Amino acid sequence: GSAATAGLRCGRSRCTFVAANIVSRCQPTVTTMLPRWRGAAVLGILSATWWRGAAGGAHRGGGSCFRRSSVRRNSTGIVAATTAFASWSPMGRSAAVFGFANTLGLGVSLATGSHVHLDLIGTGAFIPAAWATQGAGLRSRLSAGVIGLWALRLASFLFYRALQTGHDARLDQTLSTAGGAIGFWAISWLWGVLTCLPHVLGSGIADRPKLGFSGGAALALCAFGLYWEIVADVQKWQFKLDPANKGLFCNVGLWSLSQHPNYFGNLCLWTGIFLLNAPMILRSGRLKLLLGAMSPLFLAFLFYGQASGKITKSAELFAQRYAGNPAFSDYVRRVPLIVPRLF
Numbered sequence: 001g002s003a004a005t006a007g008l009r010c011g012r013s014r015c016t017f018v019a020a021n022i023v024s025r026c027q028p029t030v031t032t033m034l035p036r037w038r039g040a041a042v043l044g045i046l047s048a049t050w051w052r053g054a055a056g057g058a059h060r061g062g063g064s065c066f067r068r069s070s071v072r073r074n075s076t077g078i079v080a081a082t083t084a085f086a087s088w089s090p091m092g093r094s095a096a097v098f099g100f101a102n103t104l105g106l107g108v109s110l111a112t113g114s115h116v117h118l119d120l121i122g123t124g125a126f127i128p129a130a131w132a133t134q135g136a137g138l139r140s141r142l143s144a145g146v147i148g149l150w151a152l153r154l155a156s157f158l159f160y161r162a163l164q165t166g167h168d169a170r171l172d173q174t175l176s177t178a179g180g181a182i183g184f185w186a187i188s189w190l191w192g193v194l195t196c197l198p199h200v201l202g203s204g205i206a207d208r209p210k211l212g213f214s215g216g217a218a219l220a221l222c223a224f225g226l227y228w229e230i231v232a233d234v235q236k237w238q239f240k241l242d243p244a245n246k247g248l249f250c251n252v253g254l255w256s257l258s259q260h261p262n263y264f265g266n267l268c269l270w271t272g273i274f275l276l277n278a279p280m281i282l283r284s285g286r287l288k289l290l291l292g293a294m295s296p297l298f299l300a301f302l303f304y305g306q307a308s309g310k311i312t313k314s315a316e317l318f319a320q321r322y323a324g325n326p327a328f329s330d331y332v333r334r335v336p337l338i339v340p341r342l343f
Helices: 012-026 035-062 063-087 090-112 118-124 126-133 138-163 171-177 178-195 197-203 212-241 259-281 285-290 296-309 316-319 326-334
Strands: none
Touching: 090 118, 090 126, 090 178, 090 197, 118 126, 118 138, 118 178, 126 138, 126 178, 126 197, 138 197, 138 212, 138 259, 171 178, 178 197, 178 296, 197 259, 197 285, 197 296, 212 259, 259 285, 259 296, 285 296, 296 316
């Protein structure tokens, strides 16, 4: 990867590394390893309990009668649950979707200890969250579409990369304990809720301002950010696949303009999402607008903290790795951390 970012994942994995470091420092010194079979045992007990009740109902009322009534009850329950969910505020629906996804991720982590599912579930959760909270206006629907497209692309790419690399050794210690896994997925939930704030706040407004020039400019910024992030990811992945580049840092293409071009693309995309929803959020007052601005500001803080080494030790580790390479020192001195110097 690039000199100061090699080994860090893009998109959601940026939060992944931060979560791992926070959890490893904050969790109790002594935590017991959760046996791999415990998650499977819990699922088995729940399944056995359900089937025992089902069998009892069938015995009392007849098998076929039970099956028909069970289908009707299940259908009615699903409709009732969907109706109740739709009545929640957009913020409540967003928190619930991210909560369900990260709870699922936690369950897989506790039961298997695998790292492969982290980005698939964590980033993929943005798709149902954006769909569940979109409003009736064009801006809100476009916002949901942009988020869904970004999440689908990034989640699939990171999942494919995880399958190729196997696992992330930096997370072995964190996810090997129950406390570490719980802390990691709790931070992942917070990352999703905060990042999606502009879309969620905008969808709760009844007014539907026209797209206009401002909306078109916001969409253009989203498209630019998505393109920049995709190109950066592809260039870095191709660089790593070339055997001739083994042991070298990525400084080609967009990586010659910025040490973290994928960070820059992600910031542009979410700033565009904020601007797309800003006219709707402003209808609720300036305080809500400032709350929505927390999304790009939070990401900027997160990315800068990682790139500068203020949050993680990644910058220090890569400096040690390439200490004997004069080109690396020149690259770090000359190339900006995140925002590229185009002139």
